[in-house]
Amino acid sequence: MRKKLQYAPSRRIVWSGLKCALVSAFVLGGLALLWFNSLSESDAIKDARRMLRYGEYSGPDRVAFLFLARRNLPLDFLWGSFFEGAEEDTFSIYVHSEPGFAFDESTTRSPFFYGRELKNSIQVKWGEASMIEAERLLLEVALEEPANQRFVLLSDSCVPLYNFSYIYNYVMASPKSFVDSFLDVKEHRYHPKMSPVIPKNKWRKGSQWVTLIRSHAEVIADDEHVIAVFEKFCKRRPPIDLSKGKLNYKLQKQHNCIPDEHYVQTLLTLKGLESELERRTLTFTVWNQSKTSTETRGWHPMTFSYADVRAEKIKAIKEISHINYETEFRIEWCQVNSTSVPCFLFARKFSRPAAMRLLSEGVVAPFNVASLLE
Ligand SMILES: *[C@@H]1O[C@H](CO)[C@@H](O)[C@H](O)[C@H]1NC(C)=O
Numbered sequence: 001m002r003k004k005l006q007y008a009p010s011r012r013i014v015w016s017g018l019k020c021a022l023v024s025a026f027v028l029g030g031l032a033l034l035w036f037n038s039l040s041e042s043d044a045i046k047d048a049r050r051m052l053r054y055g056e057y058s059g060p061d062r063v064a065f066l067f068l069a070r071r072n073l074p075l076d077f078l079w080g081s082f083f084e085g086a087e088e089d090t091f092s093i094y095v096h097s098e099p100g101f102a103f104d105e106s107t108t109r110s111p112f113f114y115g116r117e118l119k120n121s122i123q124v125k126w127g128e129a130s131m132i133e134a135e136r137l138l139l140e141v142a143l144e145e146p147a148n149q150r151f152v153l154l155s156d157s158c159v160p161l162y163n164f165s166y167i168y169n170y171v172m173a174s175p176k177s178f179v180d181s182f183l184d185v186k187e188h189r190y191h192p193k194m195s196p197v198i199p200k201n202k203w204r205k206g207s208q209w210v211t212l213i214r215s216h217a218e219v220i221a222d223d224e225h226v227i228a229v230f231e232k233f234c235k236r237r238p239p240i241d242l243s244k245g246k247l248n249y250k251l252q253k254q255h256n257c258i259p260d261e262h263y264v265q266t267l268l269t270l271k272g273l274e275s276e277l278e279r280r281t282l283t284f285t286v287w288n289q290s291k292t293s294t295e296t297r298g299w300h301p302m303t304f305s306y307a308d309v310r311a312e313k314i315k316a317i318k319e320i321s322h323i324n325y326e327t328e329f330r331i332e333w334c335q336v337n338s339t340s341v342p343c344f345l346f347a348r349k350f351s352r353p354a355a356m357r358l359l360s361e362g363v364v365a366p367f368n369v370a371s372l373l374e
Pocket residue numbers: 085162163164165166366
């Protein structure tokens with residue numbers, strides 16, 4: 001009897017424990033099912049991608065070159081010569097182009113680009129959030145290769161100013177990302193409604209052309225909150241349409257915040273990572289300050305012509321050792337891991353004749369006539 005009395009409660013405890021476990025398993029299972037169903041297919045793919053990122057790799061670290069192109073790569077012949085000077089397993093190439101555009105024998109002269117287009121690319125509208133979406137897609141795909149340790153974002157009009165080994169050693173020697181980032185005092189691109197996700201004192205401006213270390217590439221690819229705020233509040237200001245009368249006033253008040261000049265620098269600042277940045281870009285640009293009346297963006301990059309690519313001019317760009325940030329009274333002496341270095345590794349915008357001249361002057365690789373005749 002005693003035994004039974006002792007036994008019974010304990011069995012009851014076991015049973016109720018079991019029931020409890022079963023019920024919770026049931027509830028949890030149901031919740032998991034609901035959650036799983038609520039994920040869109042692309043979320044499932046995203047998660048699978050994230051799992052891929054942490055693989056082991058043998059062989060050297062790679063630099064991922066990420067090209068944002070409108071369509072083809074007009075300067076592919078120059079980049080082709082550049083990559084010829086590299087060991088095959090020290091770099092990766094990814095291109096975001098318009099949806100459906102494929103790089104093959106008929107669209108590029110450099111086999112390095114064959115099949116390197118993103119299969120999930122989107123239609124990019126210059127000056128809108130779709131541009132930073134495209135950058136994030138590039139980073140996400142490049143993160144699938146665990147050997148990719150540096151991520152260099154480039155436009156279709158960018159050129160290298162050095163050979164591959166010089167650029168590889170420069171970016172690998174830096175434990176920091178290169179992100180141009182400064183306080184934006186004159187412009188009125190910050191929208192008060194971005195707060196509290198983006199407080200005004202974390203709003204930064206800078207060049208879109210960044211070079212990232214892997215942990216920063218992950219922060220950007222994984223961001224869901226800050227990108228959503230950019231998508232919501234960065235609308236392109238439409239041109240004035242007289243037939244709309246007074247409505248123009250409202251339309252013009254919509255914020256034209258140029259997401260690509262703010263997103264990466266603002267996000268990394270929000271995450272407290274500013275101390276892990278060399279706060280400058282590696283891409284040299286000449287700004288044309290003359291402004292037309294319809295211009296909303298103000299300055300425009302100038303395009304290098306054949307005549308601009310004189311040896312002295314390229315030498316002068318390569319000798320730049322510091323940058324003056326007027327809004328912050330800051331002079332940035334260009335350094336990598338505390339050693340002085342030239343500020344710029346790349347330049348834009350280059351026309352094809354200008355890029356030809358750069359190639360023939362042997363700037364990116366020893367010049368080989370055959371590369372122009374193909
Ligand atoms: C690459 O360029 C650097 C600096 O301009 C030079 O010292 C080096 O010899 C070049 N390397 C090759 C393989 O051409």
